[in-house]
Amino acid sequence: MIAGIRGMLTTLGWLFKRPVTAHYPDQHLPVQERYMGFPALLWDETAEEPFCTGCMVCIRECPTQCMTAQMMDNPKFTDGSSHRRKIIETFEINLNRCILCGICVDVCAFDAIEMSYEHELASYGRAGARADLPTLLDVGRNYQVEASWVPENAEKNVARVALAKKAAAAKAKDDGQKAEGGAAEGTDGAEVDA
Numbered sequence: 095m096i097a098g099i100r101g102m103l104t105t106l107g108w109l110f111k112r113p114v115t116a117h118y119p120d121q122h123l124p125v126q127e128r129y130m131g132f133p134a135l136l137w138d139e140t141a142e143e144p145f146c147t148g149c150m151v152c153i154r155e156c157p158t159q160c161m162t163a164q165m166m167d168n169p170k171f172t173d174g175s176s177h178r179r180k181i182i183e184t185f186e187i188n189l190n191r192c193i194l195c196g197i198c199v200d201v202c203a204f205d206a207i208e209m210s211y212e213h214e215l216a217s218y219g220r221a222g223a224r225a226d227l228p229t230l231l232d233v234g235r236n237y238q239v240e241a242s243w244v245p246e247n248a249e250k251n252v253a254r255v256a257l258a259k260k261a262a263a264a265k266a267k268d269d270g271q272k273a274e275g276g277a278a279e280g281t282d283g284a285e286v287d288a
């Protein structure tokens with residue numbers, strides 16, 4: 095009898111607590127900051143292009159071989175608005191085969207790929223799981239905003255910063271050469287006692 099009353103009280107107590115479940119897909123619970131969803135490509139807004147140079151390292155290291163990509167010469171490198179000689183032309187990840195291991199992120203030296211918060215890209219067709227370059231960049235852009243993402247190595251990978259660094263180095267070299275030239279002229283013009 096007492097046990098029954100205790101049971102009823104426990105049940106009644108839960109009626110006034112906030113539910114921890116949600117009516118998916120109408121309601122979505124927020125994901126944790128450390129959540130690892132599908133991999134996504136990131137966007138360098140300072141050059142209006144992806145960070146990805148198509149170096150293929152992630153593609154070689156992916157344990158399920160679910161990524162493919164193609165690189166091309168970067169026209170923005172030629173006109174001086176980017177420091178990337180090569181840029182990605184196509185990129186595809188077969189999300190059916192991705193095991194969300196994060197190895198592609200760990201091996202990328204260009205801050206070009208991250209495990210996003212996206213986990214809802216289901217579709218009715220098998221080919222629907224193939225995320226192409228625009229899709230991967232869209233997911234990446236959302237992730238950059240949601241996570242307030244900042245690149246680990248901005249000096250090397252953010253176009254504006256890398257170009258400014260390159261320009262500063264070139265100026266320092268130029269100044270150094272001018273100073274050396276001036277010193278040499280001064281020596282040439284100096285009178286030398288016999």
Ligand code: SF4
Binds near residue numbers: 133156159160161198
């Ligand atoms: S998370 Fe792992 S399996 Fe998925 S694309 Fe990256 S390396 Fe491949």
Ligand code: SF4
Binds near residue numbers: 147148151152163207
């Ligand atoms: S994501 Fe990174 S490792 Fe993969 S191809 Fe692009 S630059 Fe290379």
